[in-house]
Amino acid sequence: MSDFLLEFVEITQTIGDGLFFGTTYALIGIGFSLIFGAMRKLNMTYAAASLAGAYVGLAAFTFVNAPAPVVFLISAFASGLVGGVVYITCFRFIPINNHLAALMASIGALFFIDEIVVHTTDGSPLTFPAMFDDVMFELGPYGIRGDLLFVFAVCIAGTVGLLYVLYRSRLGLATRAVSQQDVAAQLCGIDVHRTNAVTFMLAGLLGGIAGAMTAASVGVLSPLITVPLTVKGLIVSVIGGLGSIPGAIVAGLLVGGLENVFLYFRGVNERDMYVLLLLFVFLVFRPNGIFGSAIERD
Amino acid sequence: MLELRGLSKHFGGVKALDGLDLTVNEGDIFGLIGPNGSGKSTTINLICGVYGVTAGTVHFQGDLMNGKPPHQRLRAGIARTFQNIRLFPNLTVWQNLWVAQNSPRDVSAQGFMPRWFGATRRTREEIAGLLELADLGHKSDELASNLAFGEQRRLEFARAAAARPRLLLLDEPAAGMSRAEIDDLSLRIRRVRDSGVTILLVEHVMELVMGVTEQIVVLNFGHKIAFGTPGEVQRNKDVQAAYLGTSSSESQPLDGSV
């Protein structure tokens, strides 16, 4: 093969890996969007809560040597639980129109969780169980890593599961009703607080999957990725259009793919700078995101 | 003085305003009326530059205003009030008038420092005059949010006058006013006009419109359906059907609209 062709294969390979991994970003972005859609508020704790879930799963792995699938499940449910707690501590009792107070409270919770994780782990990364990390599918010149494929499959399953709950269940109907017209929903007998709590837990569940998959795909869970993952989740949801779930999916894949391109050409240290630049490009040229509406009437 | 040609504004599929032609001459008190959702407020927002036009032009004193931001249009001489009063609630009455002194004369005559960081004697005198116009002299250090409703309306009126406009757009200034307050408002409007300001009045309250305006345009569903003196407009069948005449039930819906 010529050098050019080799390089082409390498680049497409790296983009493909990025797309697979991008599903975790999509999940985090969906979580931000779900909560923004429901309450018109940013839950800054979201990514930290997702990683906290993954740490609970990791504890099960470390102390009772739980098998990987169980670790993933525990991560998801623990994160869902943390999501519920975050709702109660940072959103439930703060007046609905006070966006600043809720924002600040959730930033407080972000640092609270971050500090607990940093202190209990001494700030060092820990081994996280993965599945199918010794499998490699050959596809012509391309190789598909088994663990990445697994991450991809799990995240897709998580998204499909969420969409099913949102659009095919009574619970999802209530969630969507509250997000579109909370007063009217209340008048129809929907308990807004309960519905919001459920939305937070649903989002938390997804986040836990994303947290566990993020860790599984690199084999370690590091306390240093809390803020970067928060920022990346925010970027994905803004690029996709805040509140838009399809937008978050597309943007997650876009960020995942491009991130690996930046990684390929510029190295790991500079990678995230270019992802941030991508956000600025969107803010300047398409501030409403890919799927944001452009109708201007107030 | 003000010329609108083919002015249109569409929001998505909704045609809030569709091809409005209108000429306001210097010294007029010009009325713009119509039922709810007929495009009156949209017209004001297009003249002021809050919205961009979908089609058409806005000329003011011969200059094309399209594309100019609101603050430049104010400096060209177009001031406005808002339908739902929009004062700066946590500034004092005096400060509300102070920040509104943005006529071209204020901007060019004073140096940067006195304009931004001081209050010259002339500034103070002018604000005192505006306070008098609004009968708020005794409340100049009150926060705007502490004023009564009628006082807030008067302050907003004075704030618009603070920029020494050539054209003043009043967006439903009589909403929620008592009979006595409306009479008082008519007087103020005439007084401002007599000081050389042209007035475009958007209004629901017929007592005010019929009492004070000289010419009226009636809008419905984004179209002009009538134009004339208050008397002519009142007699117009289309207008009665669309707006005034709740009694003329036999009248057909408006032709060509919707």
Added chain:
Amino acid sequence: MSYYLGLTQLIGIHTLLGLSAYILMLTGQLSLGQAGFFAIGAYSAGILTVIFELPILPALLAGAFIAAFFAFFVGFPALRVKGLMLVVATIAFGEFVRLFFFNLSWRVPRGDIEVGPDSTNGFREIRYFVANGWSAWEITAFVWIFVILVMAVLWWTDRSRAGAVLRAVGEDELAAQSVGINLTAVKVAAMTAGGFIAGIGGALYAHTATYIDHLTFTVLLATFAISYPILGGLSSVFGTLVAVIFIQGVLVEGLRFLGDWRNIVFGLLIIAAMNLKPSGLFDPRTSQLLKRAVGLGGGE
């Protein structure tokens, strides 16, 4: 004694950081990117005294101007986004700056060692004060001269028409435009001034700490920056000072026995304060202004 002088310096520097967020909040802009401007001031001034061997005063002013320069250019795209979107955009800006300094390596030989920013290893040996024999008292006085100067200018501005215009924009953008205020100019000016003030703070920080690295300038620092004016209120610059003294002086020092766990308490404190008094921490005029600042997201 020198410990308390150090604390006094830190309070002064954090007051500058808080004031840089304060002036932005007056215009209704909530920025979580002030740590970025602080970092630009810190690195620029540090590079000027260490690599170019400039005296502290020109280095500090240059650092502040460089930070203001970047703030000016951040101001324009920031105009396009409001509320929560601006929060996201400024977080991203702060992270971008942090990553830039994480990658920045600029080493020059000085005698038998190399000096300058060394990417992940941080920027060591910003020893201007030590090398020139400044006492801790002199350094503290130097810091506070700038704090007092900035506070005086802001206090005076707030009594002038410029201050009223800033607040008018924060209270109602549409009304402000309609009375002829140039929104772009006012918001960009506030952003630039905020960058300048944060730049001074950063320059002072680099030289009092003598060591900086990218981990100093995280979202946590930016959160501190907005916490001060939020706690202290927007009625006057003194609120910010009182809030810094309370958080850095009373709280952080009072919790010294907790050692490294203090940030957890900071997190808990924010959560508790926001739940117990979501808008009562500040006076009504502050809470109204702030509510509007983060109102609804969306790029509008």
